[in-house]
Amino acid sequence: MKEFSVVGKSIPKIDAKAKVTGRQVYAADLYFSGMLYGKIVRCLEYAHAKVKRLDFTKALKVPGVVKVLGPKDVTSKGFNVSVLDLMCTPEVKAMLGDAEDQHIFTDRVKHQGDGICGIIAKTEEAAEEAAKKIKVEYEPLPVYLSAEESMQKGAIQFTPEKPGNLAFQLPAAMFPNNAYGYGDVDAAFKEADLIVEDTFYVPKQKQCQMEPHAYVALYDDYGRLNCWTSTQMPKCVEVKLATLFELPMSRVKINQTTVGGAFGCRLGLVAEPQVCAMAMAVPGHYVKVQFLREEDWLASVSRHPGKYWMKIGFKKDGTPVACDAHFTSNKGAYCVDASGVAFTTGAWLQGMYKWGAFRYKGDTYYTNQVMCGAFRGYGNPQTQFVMEQLIDRACAQLGIDPLDWRLKYHKTVGDDGWCLGVKYKSCGLGDCLKQGAEAIGWKEKRAQYPKETGTKRRGVGIGVMNHTSGAMPMLLEHTTCSIRLNEDATAEVILSCSDLGTGAHTTLSQIAAESLGFAFEDIHLKVGDSDASGFDIGAHASRTNYVGGNAVIAAAEEVKKQILARASEVLKVSTEHLELREKKVFVKNSDTFLEIKELCSRGVCAIPDPQTGKYMMPPGQIQAYVSYFPPHNSPPFAASFAEVEVDTETGVVKVLKLVQAYDIGRAIHPDAATGQIEGGIQQGIGNVLIEDMVYDSKGRCLNNNFTDYKMLGPSDMPELKVILVETSPDSAGPYGAKSVGESGIITPIGAIANAIYQALGIQFREAPITPERILKALKEKSKTI
Amino acid sequence: MKTRSITLYVNGEKHTLDVPVNRTLLQVLREDLQMPDTKYGCGLGECGACTVLVDGEKAILACLALAATMDGKHITTVAGLEKDGKLHPVQQAFIDVAAIQCGYCTPGMVLKTVSLLSHNPRPTEGEIRKGLEGNICRCTGYAKIVKAVQKASKLMNQDL
Numbered sequence: 001m002k003e004f005s006v007v008g009k010s011i012p013k014i015d016a017k018a019k020v021t022g023r024q025v026y027a028a029d030l031y032f033s034g035m036l037y038g039k040i041v042r043c044l045e046y047a048h049a050k051v052k053r054l055d056f057t058k059a060l061k062v063p064g065v066v067k068v069l070g071p072k073d074v075t076s077k078g079f080n081v082s083v084l085d086l087m088c089t090p091e092v093k094a095m096l097g098d099a100e101d102q103h104i105f106t107d108r109v110k111h112q113g114d115g116i117c118g119i120i121a122k123t124e125e126a127a128e129e130a131a132k133k134i135k136v137e138y139e140p141l142p143v144y145l146s147a148e149e150s151m152q153k154g155a156i157q158f159t160p161e162k163p164g165n166l167a168f169q170l171p172a173a174m175f176p177n178n179a180y181g182y183g184d185v186d187a188a189f190k191e192a193d194l195i196v197e198d199t200f201y202v203p204k205q206k207q208c209q210m211e212p213h214a215y216v217a218l219y220d221d222y223g224r225l226n227c228w229t230s231t232q233m234p235k236c237v238e239v240k241l242a243t244l245f246e247l248p249m250s251r252v253k254i255n256q257t258t259v260g261g262a263f264g265c266r267l268g269l270v271a272e273p274q275v276c277a278m279a280m281a282v283p284g285h286y287v288k289v290q291f292l293r294e295e296d297w298l299a300s301v302s303r304h305p306g307k308y309w310m311k312i313g314f315k316k317d318g319t320p321v322a323c324d325a326h327f328t329s330n331k332g333a334y335c336v337d338a339s340g341v342a343f344t345t346g347a348w349l350q351g352m353y354k355w356g357a358f359r360y361k362g363d364t365y366y367t368n369q370v371m372c373g374a375f376r377g378y379g380n381p382q383t384q385f386v387m388e389q390l391i392d393r394a395c396a397q398l399g400i401d402p403l404d405w406r407l408k409y410h411k412t413v414g415d416d417g418w419c420l421g422v423k424y425k426s427c428g429l430g431d432c433l434k435q436g437a438e439a440i441g442w443k444e445k446r447a448q449y450p451k452e453t454g455t456k457r458r459g460v461g462i463g464v465m466n467h468t469s470g471a472m473p474m475l476l477e478h479t480t481c482s483i484r485l486n487e488d489a490t491a492e493v494i495l496s497c498s499d500l501g502t503g504a505h506t507t508l509s510q511i512a513a514e515s516l517g518f519a520f521e522d523i524h525l526k527v528g529d530s531d532a533s534g535f536d537i538g539a540h541a542s543r544t545n546y547v548g549g550n551a552v553i554a555a556a557e558e559v560k561k562q563i564l565a566r567a568s569e570v571l572k573v574s575t576e577h578l579e580l581r582e583k584k585v586f587v588k589n590s591d592t593f594l595e596i597k598e599l600c601s602r603g604v605c606a607i608p609d610p611q612t613g614k615y616m617m618p619p620g621q622i623q624a625y626v627s628y629f630p631p632h633n634s635p636p637f638a639a640s641f642a643e644v645e646v647d648t649e650t651g652v653v654k655v656l657k658l659v660q661a662y663d664i665g666r667a668i669h670p671d672a673a674t675g676q677i678e679g680g681i682q683q684g685i686g687n688v689l690i691e692d693m694v695y696d697s698k699g700r701c702l703n704n705n706f707t708d709y710k711m712l713g714p715s716d717m718p719e720l721k722v723i724l725v726e727t728s729p730d731s732a733g734p735y736g737a738k739s740v741g742e743s744g745i746i747t748p749i750g751a752i753a754n755a756i757y758q759a760l761g762i763q764f765r766e767a768p769i770t771p772e773r774i775l776k777a778l779k780e781k782s783k784t785i
Numbered sequence: 786m787k788t789r790s791i792t793l794y795v796n797g798e799k800h801t802l803d804v805p806v807n808r809t810l811l812q813v814l815r816e817d818l819q820m821p822d823t824k825y826g827c828g829l830g831e832c833g834a835c836t837v838l839v840d841g842e843k844a845i846l847a848c849l850a851l852a853a854t855m856d857g858k859h860i861t862t863v864a865g866l867e868k869d870g871k872l873h874p875v876q877q878a879f880i881d882v883a884a885i886q887c888g889y890c891t892p893g894m895v896l897k898t899v900s901l902l903s904h905n906p907r908p909t910e911g912e913i914r915k916g917l918e919g920n921i922c923r924c925t926g927y928a929k930i931v932k933a934v935q936k937a938s939k940l941m942n943q944d945l
Binding site: 010012013015016017018019020021022023024025026028029031207208209210211212258259260261263290292293294500501502503671672674675678679680681682683705706707711712713714715717720 | 815819821822823824825826827828829831832834862863864866867872876879880881882883885886887888889890891892895911913914915917918921922923924925926927928929930931
């Protein structure tokens with residue numbers, strides 16, 4: 001294995017010191033002289049209602065209140081907080097039909113938490129006081145809390161654009177018969193010796209990032225709209241705000257503040273429209289909007305919950321002849337990411353196993369709950385829960401070991417990945433399965449645990465996954481990068497890539513240093529300023545390290561070309577005879593060299609000889625720019641092995657041990673990579689065992705707080721073992737790396753569900769698999785519940 | 786709203802303030818004293834992000850502490866841990882084992898660790914996990930945070 005100078009090393013992360021001293025600035029920490037406070041007034045009583053009357057009279061009288069804005073006081077332009085529409089061509093956008101059915105302030109509440117007006121005041125207290133004095137008269141409307149309810153004939157239409165409240169289904173223009181797949185599943189099922197089929201329900205999980213949403217905006221005296229936001233996608237937000245407020249992009253500036261966690265809930269707009277509308281109402285004044293924690297569950301996107309049906313056919317020997325599936329999700333109130341998860345859920349399924357034939361349908365219906373959008377895994381956690389359980393059900397009936405089955409039938413190099421036509425170039429899943437199985441003690445425990453008696457039962461289970469590194473070819477993949485050399489040959493690397501806590505800014509700096517051949521200390525990453533950097537989609541689809549890293553490498557190659565061209569001129573030797581080493585340009589097989597530093601300083605400080613007009617060294621500052629479009633999406637694979645103990649008296653599942661073996665290709669920063677996986681495991685266990693947003697019959701959220709929305713704490717976490725498998729580097733990845741940002745969350749879900757299956761002999765069709773559900777199943781002696 | 790005059794020592798510096806009786810210590814720190822290193826995470830005492838130390842090494846939640854009851858108290862926020870440019874061993878440990886991702890829980894987590902180790906200098910893993918139950922992290926799965934506490938314990942006991 002080639003020895004790298006900084007790639008592959010777990011160096012101190014560049015932002016660690018600022019964060020550990022409390023000096024790292026988050027949006028809520030920003031303070032500007034004369035700053036005003038904005039509050040979004042939300043409807044908390046109803047999940048569906050018309051606003052009949054809005055009276056600001058009393059609110060305006062509260063001392064310190066500057067302005068109150070209702071729907072009529074801001075642009076009536078519709079928009080969509082999702083940025084998916086910026087990632088496809090106008091033609092595809094038209095086919096996907098993502099509706100722009102949101103407004104800055106609404107006169108028809110479609111979910112509890114919908115914003116009806118905004119208050120601008122000199123203090124937060126005044127804004128809060130005024131909010132209480134807003135007089136609203138509502139006309140309540142029927143509430144729909146599932147796709148089944150809202151698709152009924154006679155149901156109130158959420159928007160005339162979407163008859164039957166069908167926000168999206170795979171369009172026939174792109175997917176014949178509205179289905180994604182290949183082969184003839186119906187014919188294939190006829191050849192099956194065994195068919196397993198069932199319907200599952202997956203939860204409305206919430207990201208619960210630790211930083212509450214906070215923004216600052218200013219419409220300044222240069223006519224520029226400035227917004228400080230911890231968005232994942234600064235350049236997309238720039239476009240969206242420019243479009244919404246009908247400003248030229250040169251008049252919009254996004255300052256990306258430190259992202260205190262996101263996991264997809266900041267993959268698009270959250271409240272930037274509201275804070276910017278407020279700022280434009282008070283030109284020259286900064287306006288800060290801070291969410292209360294309890295607003296987060298009510299006003300930013302969650303995971304897509306819904307009903308997921310799947311049918312798989314097998315031959316006696318285990319060959320999977322066909323897979324047929326249909327995921328109908330509850331969209332929530334607005335058309336956010338309608339086309340995204342509805343497709344990808346089936347795409348991940350397609351990419352996993354060697355299905356003889358495959359068919360998937362995905363659709364999503366409006367409901368009166370906060371809208372769904374992106375959440376780590378983007379449909380893959382949903383598929384994991386269903387697919388892995390049905391595989392194990394079949395294995396039990398066929399008498400095949402679940403490990404052996406997966407080793408034999410997982411897709412691999414040369415097979416289609418999640419996007420048909422884009423084939424796997426690398427696959428380390430076999431190694432993941434073998435190493436993971438050994439680490440958990442698979443053979444012994446699978447043999448031992450069914451023999452247990454007593455009130456506590458143990459089981460081990462597997463889950464495997466494929467994911468992606470960037471969203472090509474489905475969505476736009478484009479990252480620009482500039483590298484500018486200073487006079488002392490240190491480098492300014494300018495990008496719009498985001499670090500959500502992932503460590504991406506550190507890994508991109510490592511890649512820059514490695515590819516330039518410079519010391520790590522010579523690199524400065526310039527990020528977070530939409531004026532300075534060119535386009536980048538933003539952090540999603542686990543693309544930052546992979547696409548961003550490749551963009552950095554491409555820009556570094558351009559820089560090196562410029563260095564060599566100049567050196568060639570000075571040394572009067574062609575570039576094939578030159579090599580870069582120790583920040584010098586050497587003539588090969590000689591001691592003759594030129595300091596890169598000298599090329600840089602004389603390039604900037606280039607004064608021609610007054611006599612000859614000649615320069616001592618080529619004039620000009622060395623700067624390279626690339627617009628990088630990745631040619632592949634290098635899917636990573638992983639396998640988790642879970643050992644659980646179920647207390648059959650209390651229904652409580654204790655995850656004793658969780659092993660995740662991850663096919664990462666190359667870990668640019670091993671600690672950052674394992675950190676992503678460990679965090680993903682906490683969220684994956686939460687998804688399958690305890691997390692869900694709960695609503696009353698009127699659509700009001702019952703658990704929008706940390707006491708009632710339960711997540712795993714430090715004492716709940718199992719013994720973890722994370723194995724980074726680097727035996728299959730991907731030729732398309734930066735130094736062979738594949739992504740790791742999202743997918744740690746996925747495989748614990750299947751592994752735990754399957755471990756419970758071994759422990760109890762029962763499969764659970766509804767996640768989270770709570771103690772109540774377990775006790776109910778044991779009481780009813782069900783085989784599936 | 787009634788106000789009360791209080792004297793607060795924050796990271797060694799004396800502040801005299803008139804505070805409304807319903808003002809929390811978190812609001813006083815972040816807004817009145819312009820010290821944003823203590824974070825608002827939930828405002829309800831459920832997440833631990835606002836953890837500060839009082840009179841030595843007692844950890845409290847600033848969002849639940851009424852400033853009016855803090856008269857004469859010595860408060861340590863995360864900014865107060867660094868001494869003469871040298872990081873506290875707990876801070877150094879968090880950096881060394883890459884226990885910081887988004888960083889939002891970090892100030893509270895670090896201070897809770899300082900408090901934990903002052904009462905129990907050599908905690909077991911179970912005691913560490915139990916001791917940090919009041920501080921939520923959504924990024925790390927707590928794995929490297931626990932390692933950081935173990936490393937800090939080693940660093941701090943070496944100096945004794």
